[in-house]
Amino acid sequence: MTDLSRAAVRDAVGYFDSWLAFRQRYSRIPGVQAAVLHGDEILLSAAYGHADVEAGVELTPRHLFRIASHSKTFTATAVLQLAEQGTLRLDDAARRWLPFLDGAPLSSVTVRELLGHSGGVVRDGHDGDFWQLYREFPDEATLRKIATDGADIIPPNERFKYSNIGYSLLGSIIAAASGQDYNTYVRRHIVDRLSLADTGPEYDPARAGEYARGYTSLAYADRRIPVDHVDTAAMSAATGFYSTAQDAVRYFSAHFHGDDRLLSDASKRLMQRAEWQVDGSDGEYGLGLDRAEIGGRRVFGHGGGYPGHITKTYFDPEAKLAVSVLTNAIDGPAEPLASGLIRMVNLAVESSGGNGDERRSDVDLDRFTGRFATMWGVQDVVRLGRRLYLFRPVADDPTQPTTKLDVVDDSTLRVVGGIGFGSYGETVRYEFSGAEVVSVRGGSATTAYPIERITAAVATQERVSVGDPLR
Incomplete structure (x- = not known):
């Protein structure tokens, strides 16, 4: 699944924007920053x-993470x-560039094995409490x-073993081979080449006021x-970078096929x-990249976990997405939110292929869309392509189960699909005032209202009683 129409992607992005705003509040995450290219x-x-809860600083797309x-x-x-x-080879032993490893067990581990987490190397040493800020990161x-x-820890090439x-x-090998320290090399040859003004290899104290503050967990x-x-010191090659979501997608666009700004296609495909199936998950790992299949779409990227920040980026190098x-929370749901966009795009592509509800092409589908709430929760009516869907925005994957809504007339829909415990085959009836939705009677034949109305009711009512409902 590669081809994408711009219209399908725009439909998915339109809902994604609304969904992220909802999830940020619902999940009690201090802040969420996102970009789609x-x-x-x-x-x-x-x-x-x-960006800073205590100071009341609103997060912007320019804040650094x-x-x-x-x-x-x-x-x-x-x-x-x-x-x-030709400066180094992937089958070079580490000791060629790092003489201090001579005589040590890691001396024969190759560059490629380190890239693919195949070297059997300890993850974070035997005392990794720098991750909890008990002390500074290793110099x-x-x-x-x-x-x-x-x-x-284990013999090379026995299994995938992630190692910071x-x-x-x-990073030390890059410095030895290039004659430049790691941070200087990646800034000159990657960051500056792509003009990524809000990206760097290590914490920059001169820009301290631009960073989103990180926060602990609610667990x-x-x-x-x-x-x-x-500062992550000698571990910047593993975990030091800062960026914005917009810079991140611009960076990964240089890994699209046909783009030669950083690497040849041959190197990108490598x-x-x-290299490995990642045990305990459905994912795989290449050389410095995660591999995943989301709804039949092969995507690549990486996640990041730093004290106070959790991040995730995916890209499809063929479809150029x-x-x-x-x-900015140590338990932030960055991965399910990022994969949610991929799933929405996939559904939008499916819904744009002529299999929509064309029986009532005279009815404007967008008039039915919106976010509606009952005492039981929230549901979204969403248009993707030529179809309407009923989504649960509280879910990590609101596209599942896929609940389609067929148009009956200009104020009525019918539920098609969804789970067996739902209201399959029943109608969803709208009350309009002009172009605005007043109410929707749908699942379980309950009446839902635009979410703002229920939110306002919660702010003023002390309790819900028979004859005094939440509305």
């Missing part, structure tokens, strides 16, 4: 919530650039100590507290080829 056009660059393990894609890109130039001397102190230490060593407390930004979602 198709072809060479940014179709969405938006932000919801707050720590995108953490997205850094690995920059590192892999840099390695493949050096390989294309170069500490990284060398970690790499030579029982860092060989392995990618930190790749262990009833409130979130701020988390300070810190990065995107599966990219989506990035950045959250």
